[in-house]
Amino acid sequence: MQFTYRETTPSDEDFEILVAELSSELKALTSDSGESSFHADSFSLGTDICLVIYQSEKAVACGSFRKHDSETCELKRMYSKYKGAGSYLITLLDSCAVIKGYKRSVLSTRKINNNAVCFYERHGYSKISAYGKYVNTNKSVCLGKSLAT
Template sequence: MKFEHKKVEPSNSDFQSLVAELNSSLTQITSDSGESSFASDTFDSSKDGCIVVYQNNVAVACGVFRYHESEVCELKRMYSNKYGAGSYLLEQLERYAVNKGYRRAVLSTRRVNSKAVSFYERNSYSESAAYGKYIGVKRSICLSKVLVT
């Protein structure tokens, strides 16, 4: 499978369409769309990154990283509706983040979202200390990965 990607802003229509699919999917899995965890109007292209993945000119995956703290970015709004596109997306987001100076990535997802947890674990993310609004939230799992050693 050949995938291509574009660096976009969160206002991009393909990104918006994929996020709508993500919201629906998350609502079915967790009863929460996750929308409250991402405000596109605070996106800062000098520190943050947004990617849409395409296969045959059709948008099939999206994701964002945001500044979390010095040299650490947080992955948000990760979604794929095509087998293999998620791994490609994650690889591109990690490269993009490294190019912006990040050395580590963190993320949070719901424990009940076992497909997502397994995906991140397969891609070398491991459970880490809860951060921010996820501290003390038992339904969430926080994961991280060193991008640059």
């Protein structure tokens, strides 16, 4: 399957449409849309990235990362509605993180979202200690991965 991508910002129309679909699906699955964990106005071109994946010019996946600390980025708003697009996306995000100087990537997802947990584990992420707002919550699982540098 041939995919292309575009680096953009959180205010991009295709990104916003895909994130709205993600929020709706998460709300149905977990009763929380996840929107409170991503603030578009805090996006920084210098440290963060936002990607939209296309198949035959149709937006089929999106994702971003933001600076977590000087060596770590945090994946946010990962969503794919087309087979293979998620793998393409996470590979690109990991590569972009290395280019921006990050040595590690982390993320959090709901434990009940088993498909997401399995997806991240297939792509080299493993369970880590909870961080930030995910400390002292039993609904989320935090995952991390060392990035090839």
